[in-house]
Amino acid sequence: EQGLQLLELGGSVEEDYIRIARCFEATRRRCCRLEQDGHRAREQLARVEAERAALEVKLKHARNQVEVEMKKRHRAEAELEKQERKLQLVLELLMREPWGNEALSREQCSVLSALAGRRFGAALASVRRSSAVEESCQSLLSHSDISYDHTEDDVVRS
Numbered sequence: 001e002q003g004l005q006l007l008e009l010g011g012s013v014e015e016d017y018i019r020i021a022r023c024f025e026a027t028r029r030r031c032c033r034l035e036q037d038g039h040r041a042r043e044q045l046a047r048v049e050a051e052r053a054a055l056e057v058k059l060k061h062a063r064n065q066v067e068v069e070m071k072k073r074h075r076a077e078a079e080l081e082k083q084e085r086k087l088q089l090v091l092e093l094l095m096r097e098p099w100g101n102e103a104l105s106r107e108q109c110s111v112l113s114a115l116a117g118r119r120f121g122a123a124l125a126s127v128r129r130s131s132a133v134e135e136s137c138q139s140l141l142s143h144s145d146i147s148y149d150h151t152e153d154d155v156v157r158s
Contacts, residue, residue: 091115
């Protein structure tokens, strides 16, 4: 456009050619700058994509580690439950058998029955608590379960 305007203005042909050459040079410099900017942007994009890939690998390893730890915890909880059932059976046997009452003092019997009741109440509470922790961990770990409910946004506060 500028080149055509220069030609229409009149003047010497040499001056017009010099102006056109300067416009072309300015355009060439702008193109070079844009090309360099594009090259830098592509390099930055490649670096960011590599970093993202590395973070995804770390996330995958972390998820696998959490899964392993959860399996270990489930096994430990199952073992604890099994041992507590055995303890309960032993305590019940000691309390029911006549020889158990003879071998144990009255105080020992009351301590054992209190221990049995408290032990299983605590075990039930810990199982409930660990289930709640497990559910919250699973929801945090699964990115596919993430959703946003807009209904709370619509609630009018008074």
